[in-house]
Amino acid sequence: MASRILHRLRHVLAGEGERDGLAGCSSEAEEFPESSELEDDTEGLSTRLSGTLSFTSNEEEEEEEDTSEARGEQGESLEPGLLGETTENGEDSPPSTERRGSNLLTRQLQELWRKSRGSFVPQRLLFEVTSANVVNERNSKYVLYTIYLIRAGQFDKAPATIARRYSDFERLNRRLRRHFGSDMAGVSFPQKRLRRNFTAETIAKRSRAFEQFLSHLHSLPEIRRSADYLEFFFLNDLQGAQRLTCSGVYHQALAVWTNSQRLQEKLGACHSGHFLLTLAGLAVCQQELEQLGEAHASCEQALWLLEAQDRHPLLAPFLQAYIHLSWMLGRDKRQAEARLQALQEAGEVGLLLPTLKELLIKQALP
Template identity: 70%
Template structure:
């Protein structure tokens, strides 16, 4: 159908400038095969659009939007249809000639607007994210009494670009300890999980380091694919507990800038692992708030307190609730934000006897929290 319409348009335009008779002198129009003009024109349009053309009905388009798989703008299907126009065919689609005419009118940017709209819609229907583990570097560390390889691992969410990646640095003995603890608790689940064996020689060759790097990636990915292990404290704390301990030590010694970077990495690790409602995560927000405040970054500290209070909204009592409310009230006054809700909530908790009149500060709670 589309090929015949293009054929008629071509001959109509040719007729205005003088019609050429086909070879052989016949006055009848020659047949237009389905594979000639349509393929050439479609190829040109596809090249200019860098996309895939699809002539589907409106119902098909809605189904594709609901089942979108997070394609990029180059993979999106383009359904050319003028806004506000009635469907030209029985199945709700528009024929090729009608769309070409709409694109050639003053509103010729219709297709660009449609691409932009499809892209905006597709961003909300991305495929479920998957956590990837990638060993990005490995370095040989020599100390007085030992020599070992330190592996740097990135935690990456598929389908998303992380401006600030979540990273850990672990040695073989750290992985071995994790493997041993998990096998003690999840012996059945761990039966199919492979772990690289120890070597007596050639532990520091490039070949051995490369093989172990790939083995550790597969090891962590396999563990993360098992529900019970993925949610276990042994697996989760392997990633972020060392950062929390280091950040706490740096905060206690007044090295707030260094502590802030470590708290921030612990935040990203817990975010990637999906444990943003745990007690460890609240402690991380407390560390971020304290360091931001000590570095005179009051707006950032206020934001951390607000996030923590949102997580604590449904809890009537928590050891960090009072300190967070006090810190939020103080910071809101400093940055000119509304603090009435926090003041009322703090007063209600005190009147109900859930909080003492004299609460420790957020920094005091952070320093005294045992992290083992």
């Protein structure tokens, strides 16, 4: 009987040894997979990630560093046993402990996300030269570069465009270096050439250089908020739209006003006098073209921006236009009428108000 028991015990021990050996082999196989699964795909990755170069702003880099530091501090503050504990017998703790740790981590991530939502992140833009055409005029020849401004990281349904020549870029570069010498120290600009300015190679190199030039400028907070930088994009549009509106060419003027609005929205310049003038131009052209709903919306947006500015010269004309459009569309106009009456009683405006169109024609642009 004893010999039989010893014989069975040897078989059991031998079987466990074989299973342990097989388990060890399988773990090694999982730890060291086939070499084909570890092949370097760097070249393919570079191909997939290749595209237009864009720069992020300094503020975004600082925010990313702050977020990573916050994550590190919170990771160190976690108690060692929250993400995995063992009992005295070496067995895993009950699943409730794991859930407690994961719930705590989730709450911390949610708190970080709530904090990041409240922080200001500047609009990231791509600047893409989509075409470059050689223009021959009577006494000059130059290349006109068409540039699209597109929101990065998402599909942009309404990109804005500008058309600029080398001299426009050079003027912007000169002004910014005069006003922001330290910030512009690291910004490169394509130099003039004495010849071969109109070859395909030169035009292609300058196109890429202008994209990077504008992207780098947009990454610098002080520069992207400056008047020189902003007016480079939309001042020409405003001047052209104003001339077209005064000439009564409302369809063409509306297209230019609309592009100017998109430019200012993408550049974050929606709280300036230029943007209010743009809304006035939109409202005038839309009303002349009998697009009453769109004109009403333009006036409503302007009044929202002028909510705390009772002495702005455009306030009363916008109120007057809004009241008239609300009457034509059958919409509530009592609040606007009360505000206009209060301005008149306070002596802020007279009884005879200039219309938006009159102010638009008289407005002098630099």
